[in-house]
Amino acid sequence: MALAEALAELETLLGDRLDTSKGARDQHGRNETWFPFSPPDAVAYPTSTEEVSQIVKICAAHDVPITPYGTGTSLEGHAVPVRGGVSLDLMKMDRVVEVLAEDMQVRVQPGVTRVALNENLRATGLFFPVDPGANASLGGMAATRASGTTTVGYGSMRDNVAALEVVLADGRIIRTGSRAKKSSAGYDLTALMLGSEGTLGIITELTLRLHGQPEAISSAVCAFDTLEAAVETVQMTIQMGIPMARIEFVDDLTAQIFNEANGTDFPAKPHLMIEFHGSESGVAEASERFGEVVAEMGGADFQWATTTEDRNKLWKMRHGAYPATIAHRPGCMGLVTDICVPISRLAEAVAATKRDIIEAGLIGPVVGHVGDGNFHSVLLLDPEDKDEFKRAKKVAAKMAERALEMQGTVTGEHGIGMGKTGYMRDEHGAGWDVMGQIKRALDPQNILNPGKLVEQDE
Amino acid sequence: MALAEALAELETLLGDRLDTSKGARDQHGRNETWFPFSPPDAVAYPTSTEEVSQIVKICAAHDVPITPYGTGTSLEGHAVPVRGGVSLDLMKMDRVVEVLAEDMQVRVQPGVTRVALNENLRATGLFFPVDPGANASLGGMAATRASGTTTVGYGSMRDNVAALEVVLADGRIIRTGSRAKKSSAGYDLTALMLGSEGTLGIITELTLRLHGQPEAISSAVCAFDTLEAAVETVQMTIQMGIPMARIEFVDDLTAQIFNEANGTDFPAKPHLMIEFHGSESGVAEASERFGEVVAEMGGADFQWATTTEDRNKLWKMRHGAYPATIAHRPGCMGLVTDICVPISRLAEAVAATKRDIIEAGLIGPVVGHVGDGNFHSVLLLDPEDKDEFKRAKKVAAKMAERALEMQGTVTGEHGIGMGKTGYMRDEHGAGWDVMGQIKRALDPQNILNPGKLVEQDE
Known part of the structure; x- marks a missing residue:
């Protein structure tokens, strides 16, 4: 690694958008959980795909690692630059490039957060459903193949990304996928990049699938005596084909933690939180059928949240479970x-x-x-x-x-x-070696987010 | 290529399940469309994953190409062994291995056809939805990332395969994916194999997602004066969020061809064929709302097929469009x-x-x-x-x-x-090179279905 030369060239390219201050480095060396602090040597703030490509070329020429950074909300230390080098902060690439309302798609830069996107879309009648709780960047959500509370109804990032623009380890810019709803045109490079955690390429643009804002929404929470009864309720609901937009389980301790954080008075029992989306009559039918399942399984304290305010309160509480738990x-x-x-x-x-x-x-x-x-x-x-x-x-x-x-x-x-x-060897067996083969084929220098996901030569 | 040695070893392994007769070779050298006849040197009929692995190892040792073969119904010459070698006919691996009804999944060998699978599943209340028309093998459907009439409602093979077992170019056996509904555990090797057309590995087992047989089904066909009106009807139906299980367009000439083949009397106009799946009331609501859209767009001759017999007739006609067209x-x-x-x-x-x-x-x-x-x-x-x-x-x-x-x-x-x-260079640009890099990493000898999908060294 010829760090000094690389940083000099990067400074020429980026000016004050290359930051080697302690403050910036410290911020980009931290993580949300228990992984040790490990700061980068510099933080780069590109504003265009072309700039990302130039940064990667400079880093490749000098063998300097690059670790992409979004909102820093990932939980497995993805964005920690464990081998130093450059933290590539993509949050200045935060433009909603083009809303393609007729096709229910949107093109965004990777630094757009999911909340910002949905605010931008509000007037269109469309929304982007994937909701991991944190207000993560869409680039980061794609890179980790995020999902969350709405995945049962709308799918995960795997299902809601139509196309990507990606900068590879040698600076080449590729476009994967297309705006068509489906394709059989060769290897699914979009799917390969989703969940690759910045180890195969840096996502610089995403074409996302949107959904119509539902005409009607209904949410409920109900308590069960046992976790088995709660889970069996979910199984039956799925088997019956009742369409759910969300269905969340919280255990007795989480119910208590909700009470501590929100002043609610849930019994100290396992609960299910559910939401239905659809037409007025569709939601009514689903709610009724679900109510029958719950009754059969002995569920109690059934509370419907029909107003937007009550619903928001409910899901805010659910999404606030992590900080509330920490505060416990x-x-x-x-x-x-x-x-x-x-x-x-x-x-x-x-x-x-x-x-x-x-x-x-x-x-x-x-x-x-x-x-x-x-x-x-x-x-x-x-x-x-x-x-x-x-x-x-x-x-x-x-x-x-x-x-x-x-x-x-x-x-x-x-x-x-x-x-x-x-755990990767146990989960994938020889498949983990295949991941390593793909990594070495596309990033032979191991400069893209080294130390993550695949087996590492030390 | 040391063909003679390879064939001798394969014969020792397979006995009379290695067939070098002219009949077998001719059958496996043909295709459904216009690609030139090109027979393999031999046809191998493995009965287990272990055998596929052994065959691949023998072929790899002697540099002999292997071209997987299912029902031979693909339309782009996928199964034609253009460089000779072994045609690997997987149709003796035709077992439904395990129905996992509680999880709405099934494990199948690659030679099970979609019709055979759905017959097997009938009593479970579940079905496998992907329907490309031809009664293709599920291994072939996965290898080409097939879709078809039900994709608008249920997704394509990309969406309905949870896990695969794959034999790689060096004979290693890997398992991709898992039985979980989603995962963020590394590169999506399942998605990479889907649509790889036998060029990265040979699929020897599939875990498929199943769906509940709908409580109610309703199909209809209706005529439009212009194709624009028909297509706009589809757009509006999607925008309104009306859930469709199928929606097919046929043009005026196809309507005539249907009449020739089936004795029907459709007007020589563009038509839409639609199907709704769901609860009784859900289907009734969708049908009604769709009817309103059609009326607004000037659709006419609206015919509902409510009995199973009428519905089957309708979709048999649609799926028979290819032979009917040829007969025209x-x-x-x-x-x-x-x-x-x-x-x-x-x-x-x-x-x-x-x-x-x-x-x-x-x-x-x-x-x-x-x-x-x-x-x-x-x-x-x-x-x-x-x-x-x-x-x-x-x-x-x-x-x-x-x-x-x-x-x-x-x-x-x-x-x-x-x-x-x-067309691949035009569609994917440098992405096509990436596909080539992946191919070379996983099949450096280019023995798996050579001559297909990626750029070839001649």
């Missing part, structure tokens, strides 16, 4: 787990996880996108207590092993980053 | 085109195509999966008339260029094979 144990840090199993095994997986947490003497509420079989526990840890951290890592490892035994995945939506590389 | 000009061969454009450009693309066909003095009815922006013309050609063939290729090229001008794709669902490689 003052001064703690969170270790967030993220497994996804076949629905038929979900109740068993959640129950076993809760047992593991209790047996390890930890505090860890469980929430889940149960319609997808995906759930998280936030393990609340004293940053000074090394043994607690060790026990938490053990619980996380047990969850991952169980997910694989059940033919699920060790990460439903948070990605690999640094946190999950240790 | 006795002794002809068909050159089938397949472009997909943004919906907003669809009417324009279809109208321009019809003009091109007429100006070239050709006969070519147009049908389309209009909900996806995808349409085909079958150009009916006298096999002896070289000039006609030349004019047809020119029309096809013009369609492809127009698709790209409109930011669509040169193939919505038929794939590249040999027929579309000439």
Whole structure:
């Protein structure tokens, strides 16, 4: 790595949009969870695809690592520049390039956040559905193949990105996909880039699929005596083909945490939070049929949120679960787990996880996108207590092993980053070597987000 | 290539499941359309994944090409072994391995056809929706990323394959994906294999997503005065969020061809064929709202097919469009085109195509999966008339260029094979080089289906 030469050339290109100040470097060396602080040597703020390409060419010429950075909200240390070099902050590329309302698509730069996009779209009658909770950048959401509460109804980033513009490790700019709804024209490079976490290329533009704002929306929350009853309700609802826009599970401890944070008075029981989108009569029918399932499964305290205000309150509470959970144990840090199993095994997986947490003497509420079989526990840890951290890592490892035994995945939506590389061999077998082969073919110098996702030569 | 040694070793492995007879070789050298006959040196009929792996290892050791073969129904010469070697016929691997009804999934071997699968599933209340018309093998449908009439409602193979087992070019067996509904665990190798046309690996098992058999189904056909009115009806229906299971366009000539083949009496006008799936009331609502759109657009001769028998007749007619079209000009061969454009450009693309066909003095009815922006013309050609063939290729090229001008794709669902490689540079630019890089990384000897999809060293 010839860092000094690279930085000099980058400064010529970018002027004061290359920042080597301690403040900028510190900010881009931190992460949301427990990964060690590791600052870059400089932060670059490109404003165009052409500039990203030039930056990559300079870095490639001098063997300097590049780690893309969006809102910094990822949970597996994706954006931490563990080998130094340049943190490529894409948040100045934040333009909604073109709304293609007739085709229900939009072209955006990677630094547009999902909230900003939906604000921009409000008057069009369209919206972008993928909602991971955090107000993440769309580039980052694509790079980690994000999903969230609405995935059961609208799909994940895998399903809602039509095309990408990507800068490769040698500075070439490619366009993957097209504006057509489908294609059989060769290898699916769009899908390959989604979830590649900046290790194969840097996303510089996205063409996203939009959906019509639903005519009617109805949300509800209801309590169950057991988590099995709650999960079985979800299974039955899916089997019956009742179309859901969201269905979330929160455990008894999360219900308590909601009460602490929001002044609500949910019973200390497992709950489901559900939302239906559609026509007035479609939503009414779905709500009614769902109500019958809940009644059959012994659900109680059924509360419908029909006004926009009540609905917003409900989902704000759900999306605020992470900070509320952190606040539950003052001064703690969170270790967030993220497994996804076949629905038929979900109740068993959640129950076993809760047992593991209790047996390890930890505090860890469980929430889940149960319609997808995906759930998280936030393990609340004293940053000074090394043994607690060790026990938490053990619980996380047990969850991952169980997910694989059940033919699920060790990460439903948070990605690999640094946190999950240790499980990749178990999940993918020789498939992980194939990922390495693809990485070496497209980034032989290993300059794009090194230290993440694939096996690393040290 | 050390063919003799390879065949001797393959015979030891497979016994009489290695067939070098002229009959078998001829059968596996033919194709459905206009590509020249090119037989393999032998046909291998494996019965297990392990055997496929052994075959690939033998072929790799002796540098012998392997071309996977399913039902032979692909339209771009995918299964033609243009460089000889072994045709790998997977149709003896035709077991439904495991129905996972609770998770709405099924594991199948690649030689199971879609009709056979749905017969097998009938009693479960579940079905597999992807329907390209031909009774293709599911392995072949995955390898070409097939779609068809139900894609507007249920998605394509891209959306309905959860996991794959694949034998790579060196005989390694990998499992891609998992049984979880979603995952962020690294590069999406499942998506990479879907549509790779046997050039990156041989699919030996698939885990497919199933859907509940709808409680109610309703189909209809209606005529329009202009193709613009028909296409605009589709656009409005999508914009209104009316959920459709299928929506097909047939032009005036196809309506006539239907009459010739089926004794029907459709007016010689553009038609839409539509189907709704859902609950009784959901289907009734969708039908009513669609009826209102049709009325507004001046649609007429609206006929509902509510009985199963009438519905089957309707879709049998639609799926029989290809043979019926061929029969329209006795002794002809068909050159089938397949472009997909943004919906907003669809009417324009279809109208321009019809003009091109007429100006070239050709006969070519147009049908389309209009909900996806995808349409085909079958150009009916006298096999002896070289000039006609030349004019047809020119029309096809013009369609492809127009698709790209409109930011669509040169193939919505038929794939590249040999027929579309000439358009790949225009569609993908440097992205086509990336496909070549991936191909060389995973199949450095170029033994898996050589001559297809990626750029070839000659």
